[in-house]
Amino acid sequence: MASRALLLRSFIVLAFAAGSQAKDFIVGGPSDGWKVPAMSDVLNKWASTNGFHVSDNLVFKFDAAADSVLEVSQDDYNRCSTASPINTYKTSDVSVPLPRSGRHYFVSGTPGNCDKGERLIVVVMSEKHGRRPGSAPVPAAAPAQSPQAAGLVEVPAPAPAPAPSKGAAARTAGSGALLLGALLRAALLGF
Numbered sequence: 539m540a541s542r543a544l545l546l547r548s549f550i551v552l553a554f555a556a557g558s559q560a561k562d563f564i565v566g567g568p569s570d571g572w573k574v575p576a577m578s579d580v581l582n583k584w585a586s587t588n589g590f591h592v593s594d595n596l597v598f599k600f601d602a603a604a605d606s607v608l609e610v611s612q613d614d615y616n617r618c619s620t621a622s623p624i625n626t627y628k629t630s631d632v633s634v635p636l637p638r639s640g641r642h643y644f645v646s647g648t649p650g651n652c653d654k655g656e657r658l659i660v661v662v663m664s665e666k667h668g669r670r671p672g673s674a675p676v677p678a679a680a681p682a683q684s685p686q687a688a689g690l691v692e693v694p695a696p697a698p699a700p701a702p703s704k705g706a707a708a709r710t711a712g713s714g715a716l717l718l719g720a721l722l723r724a725a726l727l728g729f
Contacts, residue, residue: 562595563588570584571600580655589663590660590661591636593637594662595633595634597632598627598634599631602630605651606647606648615643618645620645620652644657
């Protein structure tokens with residue numbers, strides 16, 4: 539009985555960890571990337587269709603010989619100023635972490651590109667303000683006896699993992715969710 543409770547608690551912790559995995563987002567989408575867009579607001583429209591969370595990453599794909607990415611202040615973003623960047627990224631396929639919630643501002647390091655629309659605002663939500671679909675809730679304490687062992691519920695087979703989101707090179711917890719489902723079932727049914 540004690541081993542079942544320990545296994546159930548382990549499952550809850552693993553489910554929470556798997557549900558909160560970081561995602562990688564290819565800026566502009568897999569086909570467009572970081573470049574001067576055909577229309578000036580394309581990159582910000584792309585950003586508005588994605589839900590960014592703390593610990594996610596932006597992946598900037600660009601021609602490193604001709605461009606770079608600068609993380610800048612809001613004022614520098616509004617002025618398209620490259621004079622005092624917070625961070626500079628000069629390597630293509632660079633992964634930029636989003637370590638805090640709030641707004642993050644990026645502009646092209648190539649003179650004139652920002653004015654042509656190669657700039658981006660990303661709004662990062664904190665964990666308490668929104669979770670991704672499929673994320674595990676904050677775990678509660680495990681019951682002394684499982685509802686299935688008490689004869690109160692019948693455990694169905696685990697559901698398949700959701701498909702990855704479109705437009706993002708998303709790492710999913712699909713196989714981890716199946717494994718965790720199997721562990722839960724084993725814990726409830728007995729080994």
